Each structure stands twice: as C-alpha cells, then as structure tokens.
Amino acid sequence: MWKWYALLSAVCAAMTAVLAKMGVRGVDADLACAVRVSFVLILVWGIAIAGGKTKELSHLTPDTLLWLFLSAVATGLSWLFYFRALQDGDVSKVAPLDKLSVPIAMLLGFLFLGESLTLKTAAGGLLITAGALLLLM
Numbered sequence: 001m002w003k004w005y006a007l008l009s010a011v012c013a014a015m016t017a018v019l020a021k022m023g024v025r026g027v028d029a030d031l032a033c034a035v036r037v038s039f040v041l042i043l044v045w046g047i048a049i050a051g052g053k054t055k056e057l058s059h060l061t062p063d064t065l066l067w068l069f070l071s072a073v074a075t076g077l078s079w080l081f082y083f084r085a086l087q088d089g090d091v092s093k094v095a096p097l098d099k100l101s102v103p104i105a106m107l108l109g110f111l112f113l114g115e116s117l118t119l120k121t122a123a124g125g126l127l128i129t130a131g132a133l134l135l136l137m
Helices: 002-023 029-050 053-059 062-088 091-098 101-113 119-136
Strands: none
Touching: 002 029, 002 062, 002 091, 029 053, 029 062, 062 091, 091 119, 101 119
C-alpha cells in the first residue's frame, strides 16, 4: 500500500509546483509560503481530528517531539527555499532540482538510519541526479 501513497504523493507534489508558481505571482514568496502553511495546518489538523487521532497525543514522547520539531524546521526551510526558487525560476527547472532530495534522502538514510544501499539503489540515485542535472542544462 505504501507504493500507492508514494505515487499519490508524487502526483500531489507535481501539482503543488504548478499551483504554487501560480500563487507566488505578484506576492512575496515568504508570505505566499506562510499562507500555504496555514492552509496545510488547517487541513491536516482537520483530518487528524476527523479521524479521531488526537487521542494519541499522549503517546508523543519528548524524543518524538524533538524529532518532529527538527523535521518541521527542515520542512519549513525547504518550503521557503522552494517558494523563493519558484518565484524566480521556471517550474520545469525548479522541480527537477528539488527532486535531488530523493538521492540525498537515500544517502542520508544509508548514513544515519542504516538502510541498505544496494547497487540498484545507488544506480537509481545516480540516474535521478543525472536527470535533474540534464534538465538544468
């Protein structure tokens, strides 16, 4: 099932790039990102509340909260940089460069999480990198 969620994530991310580019026209990128994050906050909390997930809040440990906070900082910075790039650049160039996050995540997963780095995985990461760089030329 995770593969379907990952595919849906990719489709939504692609739509995000185009819709965000349209949303930053004539608006400061940081402000546009802040407005977007506000909408995301409302949407995600609505889903969590509607699904009855909030009763699990007591299960969050300080360690979990720290990792989620650090992830939020990385996400926020990523979105701010992404919106700034979209404001100045073409989606067709910004989106592929942003997707270098895939091989970077693969490398970080190997280094910090002990995930396997097979020949197939390394080759895929290199192909993604080559493709992103080719699209920038």
